[in-house]
Amino acid sequence: MSLLLNLWTILAVSLGVFFFLAGTLGLLRFPDVFTRLHALTKADNLGLGLVVLGLLPQMNSIHAMLKLLLIWLLVLFSGAIVSQMLAQAARSGEIDS
Amino acid sequence: MTPSLALNLALALLLLGMAGWAVLVRSTQAAVIGFMVFGLLLTLAWARLDGLDVALTEAAIGGGLTGFLLLGAAVRLRSVEHRATLQAPGLATRILAALAAGSVTLLLAFAVLTLPSPAPSLAPAVAENIAMTQVGNPVTAVLLAFRALDTLLETLVLVLAMLGIWSLADDRVWGGRPGFAIAHDASGILHYAARILVPIGVVIGGYIFWIGADDPGGKFQGATLLAAMWLLLVLAGLRDAPRVSSQALRLWVVLGPLVFISVGLLGSWLAGSFLGYPQGYAKLMIVTVELALLPSLTLILGLLIMGAPKREIGR
Numbered sequence: 001m002s003l004l005l006n007l008w009t010i011l012a013v014s015l016g017v018f019f020f021l022a023g024t025l026g027l028l029r030f031p032d033v034f035t036r037l038h039a040l041t042k043a044d045n046l047g048l049g050l051v052v053l054g055l056l057p058q059m060n061s062i063h064a065m066l067k068l069l070l071i072w073l074l075v076l077f078s079g080a081i082v083s084q085m086l087a088q089a090a091r092s093g094e095i096d097s
Numbered sequence: 098m099t100p101s102l103a104l105n106l107a108l109a110l111l112l113l114g115m116a117g118w119a120v121l122v123r124s125t126q127a128a129v130i131g132f133m134v135f136g137l138l139l140t141l142a143w144a145r146l147d148g149l150d151v152a153l154t155e156a157a158i159g160g161g162l163t164g165f166l167l168l169g170a171a172v173r174l175r176s177v178e179h180r181a182t183l184q185a186p187g188l189a190t191r192i193l194a195a196l197a198a199g200s201v202t203l204l205l206a207f208a209v210l211t212l213p214s215p216a217p218s219l220a221p222a223v224a225e226n227i228a229m230t231q232v233g234n235p236v237t238a239v240l241l242a243f244r245a246l247d248t249l250l251e252t253l254v255l256v257l258a259m260l261g262i263w264s265l266a267d268d269r270v271w272g273g274r275p276g277f278a279i280a281h282d283a284s285g286i287l288h289y290a291a292r293i294l295v296p297i298g299v300v301i302g303g304y305i306f307w308i309g310a311d312d313p314g315g316k317f318q319g320a321t322l323l324a325a326m327w328l329l330l331v332l333a334g335l336r337d338a339p340r341v342s343s344q345a346l347r348l349w350v351v352l353g354p355l356v357f358i359s360v361g362l363l364g365s366w367l368a369g370s371f372l373g374y375p376q377g378y379a380k381l382m383i384v385t386v387e388l389a390l391l392p393s394l395t396l397i398l399g400l401l402i403m404g405a406p407k408r409e410i411g412r
Contacts, residue, residue, distance in 0.1 A: 074297070081290040088286070 005057040012054025019047035033090040037083045044079040048072055105145060112138050125171040125178055132167060136160020149313035150236040153305070157321035165402055231380035233311030240315070241383045245372040249357050252390060255397045256354060263341055266406040272342030275400070276407025291333035298326040306391055310380075316387045320394035327399045338403050346396065353393030357386050 019042060026039025052072040059065045089095050115138055119131035136159045143152035174181075186194075223235050223243065230242040240248045266273075306319030330336045339346045360382050364373035374382045 077290075077293065081286060084286050 009054045009058055012050045016047045016050030016052075016054060019043055019050065023047060033095070034087055037087055041079050041083050044075055048075055108138065108142055108145065112142060123182075125174060126168070129164065129167040129171045133160050133164035136164060150234070150315065153313055153318045157318045161325070162321055162398060162402070169402070169404065229376075229379060230374075230383065232383060234309060234313065234315075236313070237309050237315055237383070241386060242374065242379060245357075245361070245386075249354070249361065249372070252354050252357065252394065255394070255401075256350065259350070259397050259400050262401060262405050264405075266341075270406045270409050272340060273406040273408045274340050275338045275403035275405065287329075287333040288335065291329045291335055295326045295330055298322055298329075302326065306387070309387070310384070316390050316394060320391055321398055323391070323395040324398035324402070327395065328402055331403070339400075341400075341406050349392050350396050350400075351393065353386075353390035356389035360386055 023039050023043025026042070027036050030036045030039055049072055052068050055068060056065050059068065086095070112135065115131055115135040119128050119135055122128050122131060136155060140152045140156040140160060143149070143155055220235075223239060226243075227233075227235055227238045230238045232238050232242075302319045302322035304319075305314040305322060306316055307314075309315030309319070327336075331338050361372040364375070364382075365371045367373075367375040
């Protein structure tokens, strides 16, 4: 059982790290603000989500698991808000796209 | 190379690189953003060293609050930045400055590297006497019992800093509200974010404050979070910044330091020394001081960011 859980952790965290890598690559290579935001929020949503899901079985209390999930939800929320605001600012010409 | 050594090395290199970037980059704003990223990396470094209290403080105050203050300064200086770069000091001055800064760095490095091993430490003394304070977190015990005077002075410095910022106000607007962006958030996104995030943030801030007695956390980190939530409310236009002439505001600002000093005086009467705690009442006194400091620190940290009064009374 613990072998299976460990395998799950390795798989999910590796996948999460892959999304972070891809998101960073997109942030550096994509041509304008909107596509870069798209790449960045993918990293936050999926990358962090997979890392959190992968780490869940390694926690030794429900309390700690809930905290991890809360962190993910908060990052999701702030990521969504910030990317909306940045995209709006870019569209109205407040920042260079 | 073991994985943890590789991680530590990568972190150290990133820290040095980020520090170099913050110093060398031309644009002030980019330098400030570099400094904030540096603060986040430093948080990771402290967490790797098991200094979770310091890590929390670094994330909240070092990276977050100070970064925000510097960002405000960078925006304010933008109009004169170009002129300032034209008046850049000559080569000789710059070489002298680099030499001076470099030798300070070398001296510091020398001091750190020649520390006796094991380094002199008061940690065993703290571990031996922590039971007397009735709190479980040694950092809280040091900050509010063994070195309470330092913490008292720290809070007084914050009050003075806030007064310093207020004193930059024009005579015309003295007593008015800070000019902190009252965004008319047409899209409503920030408005929405504030409504969802503030209740959650207040609970987390309270939790971090409360857990500080036995685990990493405490009033400074909690107050920074609460101040951030307050700023979010103001930014989203849900609440206006307060008038600095408000008596209630001033009362709350000095409440924490006043309670701290009163507890100190009570100590010199009951326990024989300023800030001494009578036997058996240490935890009660510590919690009283922390509870009184929390609202004061929240207001002071928020007001530091909001800046000097900019609008006349009544506006």
